[in-house]
Amino acid sequence: MASQTKPVLHGYFRSSCSWRVRIGESCTSIGLPACSLNAFTMLTKFALCTSAFALKGIEYDPVPVNLIQDGGQQLSEQYKKLNPMQQVPSVEIDGITVSQSLAVIQYVDETRPGPRLLPADPKGRAQVRMISDLIASGIQPLQNLHVLQKIGAEKAQWAQHFIERGFQALEPILKQTAGKYCVGDEISMADICLVPQVYNAERFKVDVGQYPTIKRLNRTLLEMEAFKVTHPSCQPDTPADLRS
Amino acid sequence: MASQTKPVLHGYFRSSCSWRVRIGESCTSIGLPACSLNAFTMLTKFALCTSAFALKGIEYDPVPVNLIQDGGQQLSEQYKKLNPMQQVPSVEIDGITVSQSLAVIQYVDETRPGPRLLPADPKGRAQVRMISDLIASGIQPLQNLHVLQKIGAEKAQWAQHFIERGFQALEPILKQTAGKYCVGDEISMADICLVPQVYNAERFKVDVGQYPTIKRLNRTLLEMEAFKVTHPSCQPDTPADLRS
Numbered sequence: 001m002a003s004q005t006k007p008v009l010h011g012y013f014r015s016s017c018s019w020r021v022r023i024g025e026s027c028t029s030i031g032l033p034a035c036s037l038n039a040f041t042m043l044t045k046f047a048l049c050t051s052a053f054a055l056k057g058i059e060y061d062p063v064p065v066n067l068i069q070d071g072g073q074q075l076s077e078q079y080k081k082l083n084p085m086q087q088v089p090s091v092e093i094d095g096i097t098v099s100q101s102l103a104v105i106q107y108v109d110e111t112r113p114g115p116r117l118l119p120a121d122p123k124g125r126a127q128v129r130m131i132s133d134l135i136a137s138g139i140q141p142l143q144n145l146h147v148l149q150k151i152g153a154e155k156a157q158w159a160q161h162f163i164e165r166g167f168q169a170l171e172p173i174l175k176q177t178a179g180k181y182c183v184g185d186e187i188s189m190a191d192i193c194l195v196p197q198v199y200n201a202e203r204f205k206v207d208v209g210q211y212p213t214i215k216r217l218n219r220t221l222l223e224m225e226a227f228k229v230t231h232p233s234c235q236p237d238t239p240a241d242l243r244s
Numbered sequence: 245m246a247s248q249t250k251p252v253l254h255g256y257f258r259s260s261c262s263w264r265v266r267i268g269e270s271c272t273s274i275g276l277p278a279c280s281l282n283a284f285t286m287l288t289k290f291a292l293c294t295s296a297f298a299l300k301g302i303e304y305d306p307v308p309v310n311l312i313q314d315g316g317q318q319l320s321e322q323y324k325k326l327n328p329m330q331q332v333p334s335v336e337i338d339g340i341t342v343s344q345s346l347a348v349i350q351y352v353d354e355t356r357p358g359p360r361l362l363p364a365d366p367k368g369r370a371q372v373r374m375i376s377d378l379i380a381s382g383i384q385p386l387q388n389l390h391v392l393q394k395i396g397a398e399k400a401q402w403a404q405h406f407i408e409r410g411f412q413a414l415e416p417i418l419k420q421t422a423g424k425y426c427v428g429d430e431i432s433m434a435d436i437c438l439v440p441q442v443y444n445a446e447r448f449k450v451d452v453g454q455y456p457t458i459k460r461l462n463r464t465l466l467e468m469e470a471f472k473v474t475h476p477s478c479q480p481d482t483p484a485d486l487r488s
Binding site: 095123129132134146150 | 328339355366378402
């Protein structure tokens with residue numbers, strides 16, 4: 001068990017963070033920039049960490065990295081020293097800096113008490129990691145900010161294509177593994193990966209209704225307090241046109 | 245500890261598999277198709293599994309999935325049932341099917357004896373996962389067969405761009421974490437991810453000399469028996485123009 005110092009989470013403090021976190025006094029409210037499709041695409045991985053922190057009840061100090069202001073604060077020399085990949089999130093924790101959200105989630109799961117984010121059974125763990133990696137390696141990187149910038153005008157169709165392709169694979173896998181949640185009846189890292197990806201899918205106009213298991217799991221997860229009270233559509237600083 | 249049944253590895257049996265495996269009678273020699281840049285791009289993740297199997301000394305039954313013949317055997321309805329993402333590898337093991345190479349590697353690490361592929365220390369594990377994910381999520385998916393097919397004529401420049409971008413991030417991280425290997429002096433999943441990625445980088449004409457830590461680690465790893473005797477450049481069925 002590592003020492004219980006409060007981690008520092010460097011991330012873009014927009015909807016996905018607001019959506020997932022709300023964990024205590026340490027997470028202060030910060031003004032949001034205007035809505036941007038590009039910015040949204042980079043949020044998925046950041047949201048993974050914040051939701052993991054929320055589920056584990058881990059308090060942290062947020063340091064916002066605004067992906068829009070100043071041409072993208074993640075591109076600054078200062079941030080590059082912290083995360084040479086120039087992406088969010090980066091977490092300073094227990095004397096090390098960890099970027100890559102699944103590495104962060106598994107680190108906190110291995111060192112912090114609270115609900116376990118991977119099952120105890122190795123087969124269940126393999127399934128959780130398979131689903132998480134399918135999203136984090138097979139879908140999310142293709143709709144990343146930097147990739148969409150390279151794609152240019154056709155970025156929305158590009159993102160839609162890769163999300164749909166991923167969901168077409170994810171749906172039959174989840175049909176086999178899911179119980180109440182992605183793998184059986186215990187919430188896990190796979191669920192933490194699923195919800196922000198569905199959120200991005202909806203933003204890219206993917207018809208999630210085509211994927212009944214994904215749709216059902218997402219709906220169930222959004223009923224959980226940790227996801228519900230922090231949903232981006234109902235935050236004090238959500239722009240009026242995005243409120244529900 | 246799971247039962248020690250022999251896993252079935254469905255994969256494209258080309259150079260990266262020949263390179264890494266050679267683990268016993270169960271892995272039979274199979275003729276190779278003509279060299280293809282596209283096909284190479286899909287091999288990285290497959291190679292990850294086979295090298296993990298080799299390092300752990302795990303015997304398995306290989307089932308080749310030829311990415312070139314028949315318009316790509318991974319696209320068949322039969323293979324799609326096994327791996328809806330239609331990529332290699334898929335591993336049938338202990339009654340479950342696991343696709344996504346890092347999930348496979350961690351499963352065999354958790355259930356099989358032999359040298360451990362992740363450190364015992366959680367901080368070391370976080371660093372190994374961070375490096376592995378930087379490669380498996382941050383680089384490899386951008387040079388995947390399907391992605392390059394979408395990119396079309398500029399696919400080589402595209403792949404080169406994303407590999408260089410990833411290596412520019414990886415180099416300073418490895419400078420901090422590396423000892424003899426990627427994280428300290430124990431070989432790990434990070435090393436298993438590094439070598440095939442460097443191999444792909446070289447195929448895409450990336451100047452690996454720009455990244456002295458990556459270059460040094462790759463050279464060290466290639467001196468290991470598990471990597472050396474199975475290198476694609478010196479196999480009986482390596483085409484003459486690729487031999488060294």
